Amino acid sequence: MATTNLGPVLSAFERRPESLIPLLQSVQESLGYLPPDVLGTVARHARVPRSRVYGVASFYSQFRFNPVGRHRVAVCRGTACHVGGARFILEQLERTLEILEGQTTEDMEYSLETVACIGCCGLAPCISVNDEVSAKLTPMKVRKQFKKARK
Amino acid sequence: MSQKIEVSIDGSTVMVDASATVLEAALEHDLFIPHLCHHPDLEPAGVCRLCLVEVDGCLVTACNTPVTGGAEIRTDTEAVKETRLGAVELLLVNHHHGTVDCEEGDACELNRIARFVGVDETRLDRYRPPDRSLPVDTSNPFFAFDPSICVLCGICVRTCDEIVGVAAIDFVQRGFDTTIGSAPGQQWIDSDCVSCGECVARCPTGALSFTGFETPEREVTTTCTYCGCGCGIHLGVAGDRLVSARGQRENPSNEGRLCVKGRFGFTFVNSPDRLTTPLIRRNGTLEEATWDEALDLVAEKFSASRGDAFAAIASAKLTNEENYLIQKFSRAVMGTNNVDHCARLCHSPSVAGLVQSFGSGAMTSSSKDIGDARCIFAIGTNTTAAHPIIGLQVMRSIRAGGKLIVVNPREIELARYADLYIQNRAGSDVALLMGMMRVIVDEGLHDPEFIEARCENFEAFRDSLGQYDEATVEEKTGVPFAQIAEAARMYAQNSPAAILYAMGITQHTHGTDNVLATSNLALLTGNVGLPSGGLNPLRGQSNVQGACDMGALPNVYPGYQNVAIPEVKAKFEQAWGVELDDVPGLTHLEILRGVTAGPIRAIYLVGENPALSEADATHAREAMEKVDFLVVQDIFLTESAEYADVVLPAASFAEKDGTFTNTERRVQRVRKAIPPVGDSRDDAWITCAIARRMGEEGFDFESAEEVMEEIASLTPSYGGITHDRIEQVGLQWPCPEASHPGTRYLHAETFPRPGGRGRFFPLKYRPPDEEPDAEYPLVLTTERSLYHYHTATMTRRVPGLETLRSEELVEIHPRDAVALAIASGDRVRVTSRRGEVEAHALVTEVSPPGTICMTFHFHEAPTNVLTNAAYDPVAKIPETKVCAVRVERA
């Protein structure tokens, strides 16, 4: 929002390019995500071009350009999960939640993202929902778990 | 001269530049190494991995590996071939989904490389093609981006960052999804892109491609018709039409680069609106006529208005040869010095001021050398908008660690790159500059040796600094003194420091004082007489420098030779075989005023549009309406032409031969690319035809080249200039004789003044003529848009430019907008003591509180109806930069 007052967040950082990543993290912490018009504000503060801000922010999976839901669903795409069929888990989630990766449901209940290895390789494929891990998943299990919740 | 070292390439021993990379060394010896992400204008990136070679047995990328003495370089080993083939294949799969021989043909460097390394298309099937398909971005009117052809070499990203400085685009997303973009969900047009097309011109694959261009049958090298940067340009021709443009790399003024106007703005030439036949006013309307009828009428009327009843307004858009002929016509045929041109409205204070202080009113440095300055002090210039290619030099200097100080009432684009940005009150420059100089003198940062050896009148100047104490300076400028002191130190302590200025300095009732203040500053710190320092008035139009040099001014002959000096008069009387007048003529404003309150009965208006460009434009219109006989010679039926009694259709810059002199004093060729449109004629032909019809001699030239010979014979600073000598590269005046190499920077040893010294001037602060009051509480200042030129008769006939900027916008600060209940997009009425204008509002922090800003490009909202015609007593330039207005919702 153009009206969001980022002043206090920004002023904690020096006005130089090196501040860019910590600055983005801090803005995301305070707003939950990075709204498009905030990128310009961050660019001016860190004295970098607007495009650089988006380039950097879209390179790291930790940054989001959409608001997150109350349940943050993270699909692991680490090697073990990938081999175990993470792709199908993700596709199933996209179908069930009716959103694509990186998006949030309209009621703001769920957002969907992918992450690298979450450290439960023995239980692959797995996902985490607000840091709680569900393991040894199949598309069927995923459907059940979320169908219920969605109703 | 750089050092050479010996290396072996594929077994043969060669000498190469010690600072070269392996790739550069090979290319220099005509040995092709495939390369995609390398571009000679850019720093090496090493991302495409195609330039693999073996150096002493190790595989390396040639583009970012420096040569070392004795190195053994092999470009053809099996290891090289195999690894490279894999890299090419991978790129091909991501490019056009893996087709070799795509429709781009040889325009696609990857295609050529694929053939060079011998890719077997069937082998590509083993790769999984990318499963995404992104739409082509056609949001920019001049070019398109197709992500499915893009191979992510990054040349566009680096061009925009390293050369243009805008960095509108970057790599976005990651992994397979990586593409070129600017912000989430945004198209190219929504980015900070300034549409220069530099990235498109360098794209090796055709992923970025020009949309409007056609393949030319031939190309003609000429000089851009727009701004004073004077870029070299190759115009592409098919049939009788211009179909493409590209920058001329060998031209020192632009080194191949162009801005949006230069690259895409040529299509006005093909416009159906061009005037193609003479027009004569009969019973109140302009009707088509033959050249014979028109010329007879003009000759008859002009013959009846000889002497001071006649005035000519020449043009900074005409060639030197044409300006020369117009002033010669006025003086020798019409017997009057009443000849002036639009420089009166832009840089007359530079000419008047710098002649007094330095002895010569031109940019001291070369454009290219500005990039090597350690400090750039940009005051009253929106360089990236009005002089884009010099703007690139500013970027170059910053990239190399130079300091940038920007002083401007508006927070212009350059402010974002500045080490120090000072937002001063419009019209307070003398106070600001003298305040800076006080700090410099007080802190002993001036250059006493330079002052002692090369200047005069220092003591009087120093004494005048006493008036500029902290409190006074802060009050006049509205700037904390600490900032002014910081600017003073930054400028004085980083040498060489170059001052750039433009209309923010000159268009004031104290414009000449402003100019003298800048020359004081340069003298005080010894920043004159060096290549990358100096004082640089950036001249606005393609040939405004030349029009002044050619004496299209009421007080001087070509080469600034004063009409009042008897020897000068005798010289021209002898050359032209007529008697001449030694009384200086009327200036631009005085000519138009002379219609109602003076002797003017006939005006010859060439390539100028006072109906929009003149301050207090309503008066200009009244004068044109009222004058007995108005001849307008132009390429379009301008707002001013509508008042004409006779309209003469002129040829455009692409339809004639001649020369332009750009802002860095470089005299360059203008060449005919296509025949004149319809029955139009070049301006030189027209002026000569009028003179001949009046029975006069001295106007029988066969070519522009012959006119230049006459110019050179009478103008010392052009003495050594001939069309032959500037066939390849232009020459910078002074160039007094045939063997002189031209002058890269002025005042190296002495100043061309009596005594040879630069002169300091004590200065008194004078406020603008009109200041805000209860009835007109806001200040109106004026600016230019990057996308338009002057009164936009040409640029508004280029559809893409019209898309990029199609209307006047009243820029207003949020604080004032809130107080007036105005939002962006609201229609507002701006009223001054002289008139009112309506346009849409743009609420922006670019304009400071209390100041609004408008351009003067749009006839629907003629800003100059509002501006104040009060003028500088010396240069007679009107105060277009400051007047008092009131704003309300319309």
Ligand code: SF4
């Ligand atoms: S057209 Fe110019 S400004 Fe726009 S992205 Fe390309 S290089 Fe940058």
Ligand code: SF4
């Ligand atoms: S910078 Fe000026 S001269 Fe160069 S291309 Fe642009 S308008 Fe033409």
Ligand code: FES
């Ligand atoms: S790969 Fe998924 S938890 Fe390690």
Ligand code: FES
């Ligand atoms: S040209 Fe060397 S890596 Fe691309």
